[in-house]
Amino acid sequence: MLRWFARRLLLAIPVVWGVVTISFFMMHLAPGDPARTALGEKASDASVAALRHQWGLDQSMPLQYLNYLKQLVHGDLGTSVYYHAPITSLMAQRLPVTIILVVLSAILTMLIAVPLASRSATHPNGLAAVAVRLFNAVVQGAPTFFIGAMLILFLGVRIAIFPAGGYPADIGGRAWALVLPALTIALGTVPIMVRGLRAAMIESYGSEYVAFARSKGLPERPIRYGYVLRNAGISGVSILGIQVGALASGALVIEQVFAIPGMGSMLMTGILNRDYALVQACTLVFGLLVVVVYLGTDLAYARLDPRARLS
């Protein structure tokens, strides 16, 4: 198991390097001058040129790339030209927010998807199953930002249970403020999860081991949770793993809509201002997050299904 995990870890290195390299060149090849953006419209060309020199932007692209890699190896993510602050300190503020948001979304996804999938799998032709299908179609068809806006309108303004956006200073307020954005992201994932889980559960219900358990006279409840859901959970874990990767990108839009100061909104600001160091650092961290989640998914999968370890 340890060797298996170490191999997976080694395989992640080229993935991360690829992310770093692609993001570096994509950002640097895109038009737009960070020095001009930083100094504003009225700064003289001489000031802009001086700043470009100071930041090493007048060097050749391969040299800039090598310098960047060298910097990364030393654990230095650079300084944000937009925020005028070291990126590590910005990350320390922003990363936990996004991680909490993504984890909360994943938990909410499970809390909503499992009962829905379970209900529609046990009564595939019932009214509840039709309602779940309808819910899936509507939620999946609506863009995430629209769902967010609707939630703000009803739960933030009409009923006013949750704040309409923002991120207060106190811990309690923050937890409360994260509910709507997490729910919005979760709702984007729920339909996929429900479909996957439902199909896996229906397949499990038709399997021989369920027929055997029933023939032994085992009640329906332990069969559902001990046999069907446990086995369907294997596919659920992989779906969730893939979706958590997507959740990170969902955070990009949702953090903007709900004014949550996480990595997504920081990345957006970085892109718009050609803040190379900031964008590269965010991309790297998002890349690492996805790699870590996938590793975790593989690990969970291997734990649930020993056949995965053998392969």
Add this chain to the structure above:
Amino acid sequence: MKRLKTLCGAVVLASTVVLTACGGSGTGSGVAQSGGDLVMARADEATSLLPSVPTDNASIWVIEEIYDTLTVPDQSGKSVRPSLATSWTQSSDKLSWTFHLRKDAKFTNGKTVTSADVKFSIEQNQKSDAPFSFIDTVVTAIDTPDPATVVFHTKKPWSPLPADMALYANSIVPNNYGGKSATEFAAHPIGSGPFKFASWSKGSSLKIVKNTKYWRKGTPHLDSVTFTTVPDSNTRATQLASNQIQINEYPSNSSIKTLKAQPNLTVSMFPSSEIDYMSMNVRRAPFNDVNVRKAISLAIDKKAILEAVYYGHGTLAGGFLSPTTWAHNESIKPVPHDVAAAKAALAKSSHPHGFTTTIMVGSGSQDSSSEAQLVQGDLAKIGIKVKIKTLDPSALSTAKHAGNYDMAFGLYTTDIVDPDEIARFAGTYDGGSNTLYSGYKNSKMDSLAATASSSSQQSERKAAYDQMQQIIADNVPYVPLFYVPGIYSYGKVKGFHPAATGNYFLEKVQLTK
């Protein structure tokens, strides 16, 4: 050019008088109370609180609350009034200005504001890497004969100096940053303004609290102000509706009607120096032909754009200097929409049958995108085929500076109340933007700008600025489109009335019950 993003809304008025008459007074309903925390939601976050560093409004308008400047713009944006300096005089040879400082102003660390602090502060903004250093390059030396007197020596007679001293970048910081490095100071700034820095959670909120020892007694009324960053205009609107915030900076145009209909909310439009324009690159054919430029200006139905894109909230622009400045030339009227005249002008040009060109718009700006489509339709009527090209705001700015475009939209505002800065920026080739990126060069414009800045007679200055505006109107390197005010929506707030230069003057603001 403080504003880096296109304003969501545009309610424009014909003149300052009309602006004031139509605009809100900033007085919400209810009884004013003392104290409380005012929460203002803004689209952008401050980037730095070190006066000589940022160029964005989100920073500038907070800096103006924390620090004092020697002078401050008055509400109308036409002149300056005393602040840290109680009076100022120009020498008889016109080559120096003496400012007398008030003696009761203290920094929040308890130290009295002295001439040494002023000298240090201005010198920070004179450094070549300071984006607004160009404002202070005219100052050759600063003398401090006593703690309450500062003398600025200038390269040439320089009338705009008192207005220059009201610029946020010339805010007064403690000498040598109070013994701290610039980075340390930026993290915990110290000023002598009405509010003092309290905390900053990057990406989320910035809090300033009342300076209880502020020299202007009786103010501020508020205990604190919290600036939150809420990029989405819909979210800001809903936060205001749910009373989570008290002021929404820049409500979207489309929401103004709805907001106005809500009894507990106020939408106010304040005079601003902002002008929206469409620039043409005269370095390239066919825009090097003045008849082509005139044809384009005549063909654009500006009124239709104003109605469709800005929901009618606006005034068509004439002269390139805003009505908020005393130098505005009222005799220059907006170019009328006249397709026949446009065709006639094009017929006289090097491209009588039209041509194909591109217009660049910034991504993420629905307003610019809609404007471009309307311009595309208008120009098609005279045989000019326009392709719309969308670029990131940063890429668009770079392309404009490099002269690598055909036509593009933009906006400009002034940072000081004297017309000098914007007359050079939008009127001269060497003023920072190559005449609003058009590349239009005219030595007459340079000499007029020089005359205006060196003369101490306002009538003489006005004559020069009038002429500059006429030259731009005649040669059309760009089309001034609209005069645009600042728009805010707010709830239980009284006394909120930003200046034409954008200053919030939050020390005058009160929450209401």
